[in-house]
Amino acid sequence: MSDRVYRILLGTVGGIFVLILVGFVVAMATQGVPAFSKLGFSFLWSSNWDPTHNHFGILPFMIGTLETTAIAVVLTVPIGLGTALALAYLAPRRLRAPLGTAVELLAAVPSVVYGLWGLLVVAPFFRTQIEPGLSSVFGWTGLFGGANQGVGLLLAGVILFIMVLPTMVAISRDVLAAVPHDQVEGAMALGATRWQLLRKVVVPGARVGVLGAFTLATGRALGETVAVALVIGNSTHLATSLKANAATIPSLIVSTFGEATGTELNVLFTSALVLLVVGIGVNALARMFVRSVARSGAESVAVA
């Protein structure tokens, strides 16, 4: 094979790859757009989902997606950051590497396993222990109305939190550990306590990478499908309580796709398109953050 042919071959492979992404977006767009010509734009902010009467408002699912993601992120950011700091600087040295590996491996556990465990193990525990407790302590906030069912918005958010935690921890730990050692020594030599060192020097020094980790985790939470579908209860109504059943865009698609036809199918394609666009945006952003940090050191396996 001459050098010319070789270069053309490689270039073609690269080109095909870009075409896959372009084709992906185009295919999704062509299938997603007809819903607009049939329904206008109002279905995007209508909360009435009633396929038998041709009402296809997807607002409850967009809100459900945001709510579950928000629960996951609110829990993941502090706990993930704390865990990452512990793994990078604070835990006994002998435990750091094995615990770090364990966390990275857990990022690989399939989402359907998280869903199964969430539905069969965590949901009953939520119904009998967590939800009654939260209702009695925080009932006054109005966030915990309704029956204790186990499955619902809160459980979906918590399962998502557990799923994205390894991603958040693995990347944060790498960027925190990548803060140059001379910065650490500089702070120590000025009389900083360990906590001051972490708070004022290490965390700020790694903030862009941590932001990238946070964004990747958010992206993963937004798009997670089967685990959420199994534990959220799949209700097409707007949730009025954290204990209520709800649905997210991915869980709506996966639970209704089989029986959907006509306009409903178009709406599902549109929902998937929204998900794709948001997913691409969030990921492009995350990669920018992580890359600017990772340039100096190697990216961890977990990033890939």
Next chain:
Amino acid sequence: MTTLSFDSTLDPILSRRAEIQKIASSSVKRRKTYSKIGIAVCLLCLIVACIPLLAIIGYTVAKGLPAWTSVFFTKNMLPEGIPNGGLYNAIIGTLIIDAIAIAITVPFGILGGLFLAESDGPIAGAVRFSADVLTGVPSITIGIFGYIIWVKNFGYSGYAGALAIGIIMLPVIMRAAETALRGVPVNLYEAGLALGARKATVARKVTLPVALPGLITGVLLAVARGAGETAPLIFTIFGNQFLQTNPSKPMEALPIAIYSYSSQPYNDLIQIAWGGALLLMAVILVLNIGARLVSARLRRERR
């Protein structure tokens, strides 16, 4: 001793030193208490993070192992209430679909990796960006993409599933291949070219063999990633209660079987779902650990 015998407040530096040292010593107890609290909170976070992660593995093993009977591995799925069902058809389906996906994406991904490793232009940048974005888009959208371009035209089939899984695996292989190939010492590559060999020959005889452990790592990680995906399969292979080895027909796969059995109200089906979850998790963890061992060996040799 260092404190001189005259009134230090008259020298601005000495008086400032005295003031700073006074503040430092009066605040040191508080600062160290804060530090201890902060560290304790971080360690608590670590424990909080470990509990669910250990629980999921513990439960899956405890609930899944009893399901691993010979029937589980050798009999097809049966409707609820009928005893002696297994996951044989789902296991075979997963093997066939993943094998097809691997067969397509490995050569394609390695060529793509070669392209990325040898070029730095705007096209390579676009390819790299596409790969990174594609690894992160919600996998359900990839399933829908498979549905649009395959299922709408040719119907539900194992091929459509392999296509969707392949799109998930491809960027992982490509980026890992790029990293592995870039790790090959430049002088090896140049020595090959200096001998008058063509670039393709150098790649085949020098670069790829040297980068092999890295390539293996990438493929293992990609397979682990693809094998666990559920959502893309739901929209492409549909599911099939019976054994189907013809990939142009609707097939069953492990993740789908787990997904559909987990919400059934029958204990025997739920037990099979746990067994399937354990199998899937074990395979994926073994692939991941294998990838780590290969890359750890690689790092040792490089040193």
Next chain:
Amino acid sequence: MTTPSDTTQTVGLTTQEVFMAQQPGTTKVMGLEDVTVTFRGRPAVRGVSFDAYEKEVTALIGPSGSGKTTLLRALNRMHDTERTAAVTGRIMLGDTNVNDKSTDPTLLRSRVGMVFQRPNPFPTMSIYDNAVAGLRFNGVRKKSLLDEAAESALVAAALWDSVRERLKVSASTLSGGEQQRLCIARALAVEPEVLLMDEPTSALDPIATKRIEELIGELKDRVTIIIVTHNMQQAMRVSDRCAFLLMAEDRSGELIEYAPTSKLFSEPDDPRTLDYVNGRFG
């Protein structure tokens, strides 16, 4: 030399005391007695004893491997984080034994500052925040004290005039030499009694190096300096006393000779010192 303190210091003092306070080489600030640093039980530097005096620069010289940096890092307990390291012997700072378990390393480091081989300002902080970082770590919150100390330290580090208009700018915008002077200012702002400098010019170009060396000469009235350098000319130019370390046969460093710099370089007692200062090995 006249400093504003010349007149004020005389209040209430006898002539002798004034003389004592102003003459270099008379007040012992830090004293090392039989200091040994081991890693995993193997000594890296052993049995070192010498005193550092107020208003003086003490240089630690010797070939690489002689344990200069290792010894220096023992003086502000930087080995604490390295669990394989152990320091024995007495390191007296005033009446505090630095190397005593009851001595708080955090508080100690506000009395013994350190400047490193490579400039390491905190890149996420502004120039001002860098300058006062040590003060804030040590619990100082009073704005007037922070401002006063920052200005004084930046002036002392010959950086004030070039940064006074951009104190809120990130420290990473400074040149390498300026960054190192910022690190010196950062260490000075806490008003330490001793400043440890670990080859502070090794990452700098000749011009920046010259400025730092001049600075060291100006700073010694303010703070006692102990500097590690591998550059004999630098030791000759900046130091008043020199400790010469050499790697012994068991690969641990030991102190060969400690003397006023002029004596050590012109008529050392030990033939090995003579060999080293004449460039015959190392």
